[in-house]
Structures are given as structure tokens and as C-alpha cells.
């Protein structure tokens with residue numbers, strides 16, 4: 001990616017075929033698709049890329065096991081088609097960025113034999129829907145093997161488990177890889193650039209976006225105009241607000257559901273497999289999934305009115321641990337939580353009063369006839385590419401069919417070139433990093449990890465870990481600031497190297513070194529460096545407090 005200042009200058013002096021608003025999974029996917037079709041495209045995000053829902057997901061590449069039961073009960077072929085399409089997208093998403101994805105077995109413990117039959121039948125349906133896009137057949141595993149694989153499971157009355165395979169991915173890094181791939185295809189991307197209004201022609205059609213560009217550290221935003229022939233609203237949970245900027249008074253189309261996760265030490269539930277809790281007291285499904293040395297547990301599902309300022313609360317922790325502990329031999333106390341996150345699911349309104357947990361995660365592309373704003377609404381991470389394809393097909397129609405057909409189905413993302421599972425060894429040879437850090441680089445950056453290894457070769461000091469004993473190094477901070485448009489401490493720790501997900505305390509420990517490195521790359525004066533550090537620490541301590549933890 002270009003340095004932010006250069007990207008801003010290019011955007012200010014250009015006009016575009018397509019302006020994509022929102023740099024989460026959906027918008028980044030749309031921007032890449034449009035650019036690869038030969039449409040000159042700009043991508044704008046109000047915050048950091050992936051700072052919305054796209055970095056706080058359960059990190060599953062899935063067809064939607066969660067919705068299978070309601071789909072079968074409702075006997076709705078349209079909903080089965082949603083699962084089927086997502087399963088095909090699952091295969092593409094895994095293939096197009098091998099370094100950021102993997103597969104995992106999910107075990108559903110059964111304490112009654114009728115449950116074994118019920119969940120086995122459900123998983124076989126999932127296999128059947130996947131067809132040739134299936135990852136591995138589901139199967140029953142005995143009580144003894146279940147306990148060997150999940151030794152911390154409550155053994156009392158256990159019959160066995162039904163196992164099925166799904167995909168897992170690094171959501172924040174996948175999002176960054178999409179943006180990098182987009183810019184390398186010739187697109188322009190800018191973070192901290194909020195669309196606050198539009199200019200229209202005499203017929204009411206959108207002609208330019210009014211964008212507030214933030215310069216950081218309390219500096220006031222600067223207003224710029226971004227002219228384009230078509231505008232895509234890919235702002236996820238806040239899409240209704242951008243729809244009404246284009247057409248004031250337009251009725252809302254989204255309902256929002258808050259989902260929260262807690263992150264626990266891996267020792268709380270050892271073993272390499274994921275646990276699926278099929279039914280909570282209010283009929284939901286929970287997952288406990290190994291995630292980069294930790295256990296990710298989620299998610300809640302609570303209808304909300306606004307996507308602003310969502311956090312893991314002490315009540316969320318209480319809910320998640322209460323259900324988890326029914327399956328654990330040794331209960332986990334809330335004080336063991338190391339971090340957590342929450343986000344809003346953008347659910348397409350079904351137009352009736354059904355609860356948010358029973359709404360199908362389908363998507364819709366809407367073209368506003370008055371302004372020609374194209375909004376992509378609903379969907380999920382796994383289907384981001386298909387959503388983008390549908391959206392840019394509509395955009396092409398608006399632009400008199402200009403551009404080539406969609407090519408993203410088999411478009412490998414940046415970092416995939418020449419990647420193999422042992423690529424970490426090449427990084428290690430180049431950088432001299434210990435295995436832990438070399439593996440981390442390969443898994444987060446793919447073959448682009450070599451650029452970080454090169455930074456270390458020219459400055460050995462950059463090999464120092466940000467936190468003693470953990471994988472992320474100082475070099476990644478420099479790379480994130482120079483090549484991935486990381487502006488703030490949070491951009492680095494939450495979305496570029498994942499340390500904030502690993503642990504809030506570890507993120508606080510790393511913050512000072514990150515601030516110093518960002519100050520060096522961005523030329524922050526000492527006072528700004530201090531302000532950024534104080535602000536970040538307050539933010540993290542605030543999150544810990546809301547989650548009920550002592551900072």
C-alpha cells in the first residue's frame with residue numbers, strides 16, 4: 001500500500017468510476033472486484049480498514065451450521081440455497097489466501113443418545129449441501145476418543161461427540177490482504193476518511209462524495225471531494241445512515257444484533273479441536289475455538305439499536321461462561337478472561353417481528369432509484385466475495401456495462417504468491433528470527449513476511465519482540481506503518497499483529513514500544529507520541545473495566 005499522504009494526494013486530484021464507502025470485508029471485496037474488472041476505483045473508510053465488524057467475528061469460514069436447524073424446520077429451499085452458496089464460497093475463501101486460513105474439527109458433545117442421532121443427521125445434511133466443496137465428512141466419535149481430544153470436557157454422562165469440519169481464518173489480516181491486493185491492482189485506498197455527504201447533479205444522482213479526512217492526534221478533519229460515476233455503500237451495520245445521506249427519509253433496511261466474544265488462556269480448555277455447544281438456555285449456539293494460542297468463545301446474540309461503541313460487558317462474560325462451564329469439568333472464572341470484543345451483525349430486515357437469531361444471514365444489493373447509490377446490505381464474512389460480485393454486476397449495469405467480467409473467484413490475495421506451509425523456514429533463514437516469530441510472520445503476512453525479514457536484516461534491533469516471550473516483533477510495526485497504512489497504536493495491535501486479541505495486558509505492555517516506532521515512521525513530535533500512548537492505554541483500560549476486569 002502507498003503511504004497515506006501519497007494516497008490522499010492521488011485521491012484529491014482524481015475522479016473515479018467507482019467510489020466504495022466502507023473498508024470492511026464487504027467494501028474491500030467490492031473494491032478489489034471492481035478494480036480487477038478495469039474500473040478505476042477508490043476505497044474509503046471512516047476509521048481503520050477492518051475496524052468495524054470485520055475484525056471481531058468468530059473467524060469461521062462456514063456455510064452456517066448455526067442456521068441449519070431453523071432452515072430444516074422452516075422447510076425453506078431458499079434458505080438451503082443460502083447455506084449451499086456459502087459453502088461454495090467457503091472453498092474459494094480458503095483457497096485464495098491459504099496462509100490466512102485453515103480447517104478445524106468441531107466436536108459437539110452429546111450427553112443423550114437421541115442427541116447423537118439428531119446432530120449426526122444435521123451434520124450429514126451439511127456435508128450433502130457442501131457436495132464437492134466439502135472439506136471432510138462428519139462422523140461420530142466415541143466417548144473415550146472425545147475425552148482424549150477434549151480432556152477438559154465434563155465426562156459425566158457423556159455418550160460421545162459428533163464431529164464436523166469447517167474453515168477458520170484471520171479476519172483482520174484477511175481484510176488487510178484484500179485492501180493490499182486492491183491497491184496492487186491499481187486502486188486507491190484511504191483510511192480515516194469518512195463520507196459525510198454527497199454532491200448531486202440536477203437530476204438528483206450522486207456525483208461526488210464529501211469526505212472528512214482525519215490527520216490524527218486531535219487535528220481537525222479536512223474536507224475533500226471525491227468525484228465518481230458510481231457509489232457503493234458497503235458500511236455494514238451503519239449502511240442505513242449512508243443510505244439516508246444519499247436519500248434523506250429512506251426507510252431503514254437493517255436490524256442489528258450484538259455479538260460478543262471472550263478470549264481465555266488456552267490452558268482453560270486444552271486440545272486442538274473446537275467445541276460446539278449446540279443449544280444455550282435461549283436456543284443459541286456457542287463455539288469455543290482454539291485461536292492463535294488462546295481460546296475464543298462466542299458469541300452472544302442480542303438485538304440492539306445502534307452499532308456505536310460496542311464492548312464485551314461483564315454481563316456478556318457471565319452469559320458465555322455460564323454456558324461454557326456446563327461443559328467443562330473445571331469451571332472457568334471471569335477473572336481468567338484475557339481479552340474480548342463485540343460487534344454488530346448487519347442483518348437484512350425481514351420486515352416482520354422475528355427475533356434477530358432467526359434471520360437468515362442473506363444479503364441484498366439495493367440500487368436507490370433517486371440517487372443511484374448502490375448499497376450492499378446484510379451478508380457475512382464467508383460470502384463477502386459473492387456479495388461483491390453481485391454488487392459490482394449492478395454497478396456495471398449503472399456504468400453502461402463498462403469493464404470486464406468478475407475474476408475474483410480464483411484471485412489469490414497478496415501474500416499467497418509462492419506460499420507453502422513451511423514458508424516460515426524461509427523467513428527464518430532470512431531474518432534469524434526464532435521459530436515462534438517466523439511462524440507468526442508467515443501466518444499473518446504470507447510471503448510478504450519476507451519484506452519484514454528484510455527490515456530485520458538491515459536493522460537487527462527490529463527483531464526484538466514487542467513483549468518478551470511472544471511472537472510479534474518491532475519490525476512488524478514499522479512494516480504496518482510504512483506498507484499497510486497503520487496510523488495509530490490500536491491499528492497495529494488490534495488489526496495488524498493481533499496482540500490486543502491475544503491479551504489486553506500484553507497490548508498495554510507493548511504500547512510504549514509501538515508508539516515509539518510509529519513516532520519514528522510518521523514523524524510524530526514527542527508530545528503527540530505521549531498523547532497517542534495515553535489515549536490508547538485509556539481505551540484498553542476502559543474496555544477491561546467494562547468487561548469487569550481489573551486494569
Ligand SMILES: Cc1cc2nc3c(=O)[nH]c(=O)nc-3n(C[C@H](O)[C@H](O)[C@H](O)COP(=O)(O)OP(=O)(O)OC[C@H]3O[C@@H](n4cnc5c(N)ncnc54)[C@H](O)[C@@H]3O)c2cc1C
Pocket residue numbers: 021022023024025026027044045046047048049050051052053054055056057058059060061062193194195196234235236237238242257258259260261298299342343344345346378379380381382383
Ligand atoms: C460477533 C460476530 C461474529 C461473526 N462471526 C462470523 C463468522 O465467524 N463468519 C462469518 O462469515 N461471518 C461472521 N460474522 C458476520 C461478519 O463479520 C459480518 O457480516 C462482516 O464482517 C460485515 O462486514 P462489512 O464490511 O459489511 O461491515 P464492517 O466490517 O462493519 O465494515 C463497515 C466499514 O464501514 C466503515 N464506515 C462506516 N461509515 C462510514 C462512512 N460514513 N464513510 C466511510 N466509511 C464508513 C466502518 O468504519 C467500517 O470499517 C460475525 C459477526 C459478528 C458481529
